[in-house]
Amino acid sequence: DADVTQTPRNRITKTGKRIMLECSQTKGHDRMYWYRQDPGLGLRLIYYSFDVKDINKGEISDGYSVSRQAQAKFSLSLESAIPNQTALYFCATSDADGSNQPQHFGDGTRLSIL
Amino acid sequence: AQTVTQSQPEMSVQEAETVTLSCTYDTSESDYYLFWYKQPPSRQMILVIRQEAYKQQNATENRFSVNFQKAAKSFSLKISDSQLGDAAMYFCAYRASYDKVIFGPGTSLSVIP
Numbered sequence A: 001d002a003d004v005t006q007t008p009r010n011r012i013t014k015t016g017k018r019i020m021l022e023c024s025q026t027k028g029h030d031r032m033y034w035y036r037q038d039p040g041l042g043l044r045l046i047y048y049s050f051d052v053k054d055i056n057k058g059e060i061s062d063g064y065s066v067s068r069q070a071q072a073k074f075s076l077s078l079e080s081a082i083p084n085q086t087a088l089y090f091c092a093t094s095d096a097d098g099s100n101q102p103q104h105f106g107d108g109t110r111l112s113i114l
Numbered sequence B: 001a002q003t004v005t006q007s008q009p010e011m012s013v014q015e016a017e018t019v020t021l022s023c024t025y026d027t028s029e030s031d032y033y034l035f036w037y038k039q040p041p042s043r044q045m046i047l048v049i050r051q052e053a054y055k056q057q058n059a060t061e062n063r064f065s066v067n068f069q070k071a072a073k074s075f076s077l078k079i080s081d082s083q084l085g086d087a088a089m090y091f092c093a094y095r096a097s098y099d100k101v102i103f104g105p106g107t108s109l110s111v112i113p
Helices: none
Strands: A004-007 A010-013 A019-025 A031-038 A042-051 A054-057 A064-070 A073-078 A087-094 A109-113 B003-005 B010-014 B019-021 B024-026 B032-039 B046-052 B064-069 B074-079 B088-096 B101-103 B107-112
Touching (some): A019 A087, A031 A064, A042 A064, A042 A073, A054 A064, B003 B101, B010 B019, B024 B074, B046 B064, B074 B088
Parallel strands (some): A010 A109
Antiparallel strands (some): A019 A073, A031 A042, A031 A087, A042 A054, A087 A109, B003 B024, B019 B074, B064 B074, B088 B101, B088 B107
């Protein structure tokens, strides 16, 4: 089983719909992150959480919200989806002990908003 | 603000040859970490190699090595004996101590048989 699991893997939806992307991890990491990937822009940070009671905005948080339900779960919501939120979304985790530790990524959710 | 730049959107290499992917970053920090991630068509993000800024010795992982020039804020990735499976998008990433990771825009590498 994957250490970082994202659901769904793919999603097509319509403008104005509320969407939730879910992420769960079995690595026991405290830190979790949501990124979106767009061609030519790399991965950009949407929100991150360093523990269950900690939520921080990233560089592109407008139009998104998150919930850290437990150490292992971190969900991303689009309250009213718009077409320019069409992207590949990644959840990642990292260990709090040591900044040299890499992030561990899920397999991504490809979201298309029509 | 910290930024990461990858000036080569696309690169190609002949199978068995060597290729170098460029990365530069901007920071005022002295203690930080650098990473190269690979994203094959399967879209997984796979760590290739990492480098601690306090270490002068360049990191090496099998066919992958880096040229870390701290003063120039440069962190290039060298792939030796390129294989078809090396074809992927490569992202350079920067992380200051206990801070979030910043990714570059990526370089798409093609391997020609």
